[in-house]
Amino acid sequence: MAFTLSVSLRETARLYLRYMTVGLVCIPLALLYAGARRADWNTTVVAGALIVLGFVGAFFVWRRLGDWRVVPADTSIEAWVDLLRIVAQQQTAVSLQQRLLQYRPRVDDETLGTYRKIFTRIASDDEIRKTAFNRILAHQQATLEQLSVVQGQSSQPNRTGTRPETQQGQPAWALALSGGLA
Amino acid sequence: MSFAEWLDLTSLKLLSQHTSAIAGAVVSFWAISKFVRWTAGIGTFADCVEYGEQFILAVLLLWFTYQMFVLLWKGRVRLQNGVHLVSFVA
Numbered sequence: 510m511a512f513t514l515s516v517s518l519r520e521t522a523r524l525y526l527r528y529m530t531v532g533l534v535c536i537p538l539a540l541l542y543a544g545a546r547r548a549d550w551n552t553t554v555v556a557g558a559l560i561v562l563g564f565v566g567a568f569f570v571w572r573r574l575g576d577w578r579v580v581p582a583d584t585s586i587e588a589w590v591d592l593l594r595i596v597a598q599q600q601t602a603v604s605l606q607q608r609l610l611q612y613r614p615r616v617d618d619e620t621l622g623t624y625r626k627i628f629t630r631i632a633s634d635d636e637i638r639k640t641a642f643n644r645i646l647a648h649q650q651a652t653l654e655q656l657s658v659v660q661g662q663s664s665q666p667n668r669t670g671t672r673p674e675t676q677q678g679q680p681a682w683a684l685a686l687s688g689g690l691a
Numbered sequence: 692m693s694f695a696e697w698l699d700l701t702s703l704k705l706l707s708q709h710t711s712a713i714a715g716a717v718v719s720f721w722a723i724s725k726f727v728r729w730t731a732g733i734g735t736f737a738d739c740v741e742y743g744e745q746f747i748l749a750v751l752l753l754w755f756t757y758q759m760f761v762l763l764w765k766g767r768v769r770l771q772n773g774v775h776l777v778s779f780v781a
Contacts, residue, residue: 517704524712528751532720535750539743546742547735556746563750564757 516579523577530574531567538563702766709762713755720747 538559545555724744731737 517708521708521711524708525715528712528716528755529719531754532716532747532751535747536743538750539746540739542746543739543742547738556749559746560750560753563746564754567750567754 519579520577527571527574527577530570531563534566534570535563538566699766702762705762706759709755709758713751717748717751720744720751 542556542559546552721744724740727740728737731740
């Protein structure tokens with residue numbers, strides 16, 4: 510309910526700005542109208558022509574400013590998983606927020622929606638998705654191996670009758686993950 | 692029978708949004724021109740501001756009327772396509 514009200518208020522504010530822009534566009538025409546009226550020209554004809562011109566300008570401005578309705582962003586978990594897969598695939602130093610800000614100077618529903626459209630198009634490519642998933646799995650595997658090595662080194666080496674492999678063995682889900690990769 | 696079965700709430704919402712926006716814009720332009728005329732006093736500039744304000748308000752109201760016709764036309768086409776009013780509520 511609060512979200513609906515917020516969206517409705519934002520749409521009303523956008524409409525207000527559009528109507529204000531239409532009024533601002535008409536200021537030069539208003540000056541012409543004032544000059545014509547002070548010069549005692551045919552007010553009806555001049556006003557009609559200037560109103561038609563104002564309509565044309567308003568039409569172009571209204572189209573230039575785009576849709577005033579708020580496009581609902583797809584915040585489903587699938588969309589964010591796709592987003593994170595692509596980010597993890599590229600493995601750059603750019604954070605997720607910076608990548609969002611790279612497209613538009615501000616992050617709102619429209620930006621997220623546009624960003625999601627772009628990444629949906631990219632993520633719909635099976636090859637890219639497969640590569641991203643394999644890289645995520647490889648990264649997880651390497652992390653687990655590194656972790657197990659560190660844990661093995663930190664265990665006591667002088668204890669007899671114990672093997673580090675059995676003492677600090679990997680969890681079952683990690684073994685299953687390694688088996689799935691192999 | 693609920694309200695949604697005989698009221699097009701989507702159209703009412705659009706109407707209220709447009710009405711609020713145009714009322715805000717008209718009041719803004721009127722207040723600005725009133726302030727400018729008050730500061731300018733009596734003279735050519737004040738007359739120009741007054742005439743310009745009349746023209747801008749006329750264009751704004753005509754543009755609002757055009758937007759209302761567009762809204763009505765879209766709602767008429769929407770209803771002619773056989774979509775029931777209840778489906779717009781959600």
